[in-house]
Amino acid sequence: MKSSLIRPALALALVAGLAGCGGSDKAEFAVKGTITGIVYPGAVLTTNGMDLAIAPAAKPGDPVTFEFPNKLEYGDVYNVQFKSTPQHQAACGTPANTIANYTDTAGRLAEINITLTCAVDDYPISGTVTGLTGTGLVIANGSTGNSGAIALPTTPTTTPIPYSLPIEVPYGASYSVAVITQPTGQFCTVANATGEMRDGAVSNVNITCVAR
Amino acid sequence: MKSSYLRAGAALACAVALSACGGSDGQLLLGGTISGITKTGLVLTNNGGSDYAVPVPANPGGVSEFYFPDLISTDDRYSVAVKTLPSNVSECRIENASGRAAYHVYTIYITCDLKRHALGGNVGNLQGELVLVNGADRVTLQPGATSFKFAEIPEDSPYTVAVLTQPAGQTCTVSNGNGTMGTGDVNNVAVTCTP
Numbered sequence: 001m002k003s004s005l006i007r008p009a010l011a012l013a014l015v016a017g018l019a020g021c022g023g024s025d026k027a028e029f030a031v032k033g034t035i036t037g038i039v040y041p042g043a044v045l046t047t048n049g050m051d052l053a054i055a056p057a058a059k060p061g062d063p064v065t066f067e068f069p070n071k072l073e074y075g076d077v078y079n080v081q082f083k084s085t086p087q088h089q090a091a092c093g094t095p096a097n098t099i100a101n102y103t104d105t106a107g108r109l110a111e112i113n114i115t116l117t118c119a120v121d122d123y124p125i126s127g128t129v130t131g132l133t134g135t136g137l138v139i140a141n142g143s144t145g146n147s148g149a150i151a152l153p154t155t156p157t158t159t160p161i162p163y164s165l166p167i168e169v170p171y172g173a174s175y176s177v178a179v180i181t182q183p184t185g186q187f188c189t190v191a192n193a194t195g196e197m198r199d200g201a202v203s204n205v206n207i208t209c210v211a212r
Numbered sequence: 213m214k215s216s217y218l219r220a221g222a223a224l225a226c227a228v229a230l231s232a233c234g235g236s237d238g239q240l241l242l243g244g245t246i247s248g249i250t251k252t253g254l255v256l257t258n259n260g261g262s263d264y265a266v267p268v269p270a271n272p273g274g275v276s277e278f279y280f281p282d283l284i285s286t287d288d289r290y291s292v293a294v295k296t297l298p299s300n301v302s303e304c305r306i307e308n309a310s311g312r313a314a315y316h317v318y319t320i321y322i323t324c325d326l327k328r329h330a331l332g333g334n335v336g337n338l339q340g341e342l343v344l345v346n347g348a349d350r351v352t353l354q355p356g357a358t359s360f361k362f363a364e365i366p367e368d369s370p371y372t373v374a375v376l377t378q379p380a381g382q383t384c385t386v387s388n389g390n391g392t393m394g395t396g397d398v399n400n401v402a403v404t405c406t407p
Contacts, residue, residue: 138370140347140370140371140372140390141347141372142345142346142347142348142349142370142371142372143331143346143347143349143365143366143369143370143371143393144347144348145369146347147370169348173348174345174347174348174349174350174376175345175347175348176345176346176347176372176373176374176376177372178372178374178389178390179390180370180372180390180391180392193372193374194345194374194375194376195376196376
């Protein structure tokens with residue numbers, strides 16, 4: 001009799017104790033982080049079957065925080081990837097001089113805090129120089145250190161000499177190429193000198209030099 | 213007689229050995245990082261002497277490491293100062309300029325600011341919206357505008373002012389649009405628009 005009362009009581013205590021460990025108290029981890037450098041719309045992040053669209057900040061390029069809708073459980077592996085990068089910003093990933101943290105196991109750290117960055121696409125500006133016989137031709141694109149001296153070919157040639165400016169220009173930026181120093185005894189003009197960078201290299205900034 | 217020669221010889225050997233350890237013959241480097249140098253003219257001193265003319269870095273940003281050619285010794289006090297500036301620099305700031313050497317000194321940071329000057333000019337007869345550019349720098353002018361200004365640019369930098377977008381129904385041309393910034397403001401970029 002005595003033992004028959006103790007047994008149900010023990011079983012009840014056990015059940016109550018187990019319920020205390022139930023689902024709702026399990027540790028959960030939000031997959032979240034920060035992306036810098038987003039200027040254009042179109043970014044979509046994906047992990048663990050969830051997609052998350054990312055819009056640029058009010059001031060384009062400012063850091064944007066993100067958090068996926070569903071939380072992960074302890075031990076779940078996440079791997080946050082760009083399903084699509086923003087328009088005109090193909091280069092997205094971990095910032096320079098930073099340890100990549102877009103993939104890990106939930107619960108290894110107390111909090112998930114992923115850092116990512118996107119850069120606006122850069123394209124080169126190039127063209128040809130025709131008729132150059134004098135030395136000293138220097139061209140520039142604005143004042144940002146984007147100038148280049150164009151050397152004479154070692155053997156005289158009538159073929160146009162290819163050149164490209166040392167610094168690439170980001171999508172959406174303007175450019176204005178001009179001659180800063182004319183070559184000795186010649187006068188050079190630049191065709192297609194001014195424009196706004198689109199999605200692709202500019203290769204028609206051609207320079208023609210004639211005798212002065 | 214013999215011993216006096218020996219003594220003199222020993223003294224001489226001693227003197228030679230000592231002089232080898234003298235002042236500038238330490239084993240430690242004294243230097244750091246410098247930025248903003250695009251032409252020659254920067255001379256640094258250590259403790260008022262050891263003049264060192266810093267060479268111009270190869271990269272366009274003018275950033276490089278620098279080291280005094282004279283080495284210093286452990287426990288030497290050092291105090292680095294700027295003696296002369298390049299002509300296109302307004303100011304150089306030195307961090308960690310002085311201290312006492314325990315090991316090689318790599319921690320002197322010198323940041324130089326280039327002199328900057330205004331770039332601008334006048335517009336005549338503008339009846340629509342005109343967009344002017346100097347490389348990536350952009351200025352939008354409204355109808356009736358008579359002058360414009362770009363961001364200031366460093367001395368000795370090139371500039372290439374051009375029309376990006378013409379006003380509706382007009383064609384504007386730029387004269388004096390290209391050049392190299394000298395020691396004063398450039399205000400003579402002239403834009404004229406067809407009637």
